[in-house]
Amino acid sequence: MQDYEDTRLRVRYAETDQMGVVYYANYFVYFEVGRAEFVRNRGFSYNDMEKNAGSYLIVAESHCRYRRSLRYDMEFIVRTRIKELRKRTIRFSYEIIDPSDGLVFAEGETVHVVTGRDGRPRSFAPEFLRSFESDTSAGR
Amino acid sequence: MQDYEDTRLRVRYAETDQMGVVYYANYFVYFEVGRAEFVRNRGFSYNDMEKNAGSYLIVAESHCRYRRSLRYDMEFIVRTRIKELRKRTIRFSYEIIDPSDGLVFAEGETVHVVTGRDGRPRSFAPEFLRSFESDTSAGR
Amino acid sequence: MQDYEDTRLRVRYAETDQMGVVYYANYFVYFEVGRAEFVRNRGFSYNDMEKNAGSYLIVAESHCRYRRSLRYDMEFIVRTRIKELRKRTIRFSYEIIDPSDGLVFAEGETVHVVTGRDGRPRSFAPEFLRSFESDTSAGR
């Protein structure tokens, strides 16, 4: 399996601001959509993790660099990767890519900590780690 | 106590769209802020209702008429009223008002149903009804 | 051409609230996505209309009835129709549908007025009217 996941989206009017571009916070929504698809396509879902395993992926850190303006109605790709996987934390990286020329609109990272229902950090379930370690084995 | 509640807000950049005005769905966020303050100032809060009483105010219907453009950085008032209170439903009305001249940017309504944790309709708690009946006694 | 347009979407985490369901204002975002696709698939786009024709579709009214809870990660269809087309106004109707059983999560309407760059009402361009009149000819 390739070590990244591409999700194709289109900018909504709701996501623009009066400057005529995507409002800067909304890139993190795109990252979330990419991250969810990445996880789902490896057999997991946030809902399963939250409801069945009682595990929550709490965001500890987020970061975005904006390169080019993304505008209303434009189509783009969210390319999601796992950059680092540890016992209790996972770091995803993202690129927002123009499908027509491969140029990058924005790129970013998020770091997540696994917690239980009580909000305390815990370790990832072994099957979760196994599913994702192939994505990180390339030493990216 | 007056039968309406005024909440003063200012338009955020995040709430505008590329037309340079507040995106139409965000008026419902303003309505929510007004509704929460209305309820809070009568001794209730959504959190109390949800956590202690196990009561949820589910939205059943929402409506907005847009009269004049509301733009970035403008200050405005959300004027919230109870339009109708029944055993299991409550209808709020809202006006988004220009504090400088009293003109109306938008006006709307929301209808809510009380449910328990199981999602089933239930009646309002008696103390809730007592607190709000004075707001509706004027036969508005 | 069929007189409605179906757009398939999936609920984002960003769109949920602490009740675990889609926040009520976000249905209007879904309506916007459906409306944009409806218009795009008939050869128009908001961007063209705004930039080339100098025409803006200002929202005059919006309405939604919520029937069943839509939750995180659920897939759904936005079914968009033109309910009424006049010289200066257009009324869209929407249904948010469960693709697995056809049941309706929510339904709503929006009314739009055409204006020029100056914000004044104007008439639709003839080619716009021609493109959409077949969608309304069934007397829906």
Add this chain to the structure above:
Amino acid sequence: MQDYEDTRLRVRYAETDQMGVVYYANYFVYFEVGRAEFVRNRGFSYNDMEKNAGSYLIVAESHCRYRRSLRYDMEFIVRTRIKELRKRTIRFSYEIIDPSDGLVFAEGETVHVVTGRDGRPRSFAPEFLRSFESDTSAGR
């Protein structure tokens, strides 16, 4: 004048997610509100800059570290500072603070580039630099 600006806000229902906390992207909306107030209280506004000076503050980078959960209806303070001011870039830092105990919910930074209407980088207006240099003179 103090070198920071405190803006008091309250968490809206719209800003929570199904985990019962503020959705991670919304902290950047809070940063924006703090930044706008910081600039406004020094005699500028985004609107003036955009309309009169034809200057746009484009976001080049954003970052947030999440320390403690911020929940619905909680009041909090956005403390905004200028961390660095150069001829063409400005770096703001933010803390989201619990007013009851001074503890930090989250902290972050944004970097902005000044551009003209054509999207090209330009220098800040001299009066803008003068207004803000006192905020950065402490060598923070």
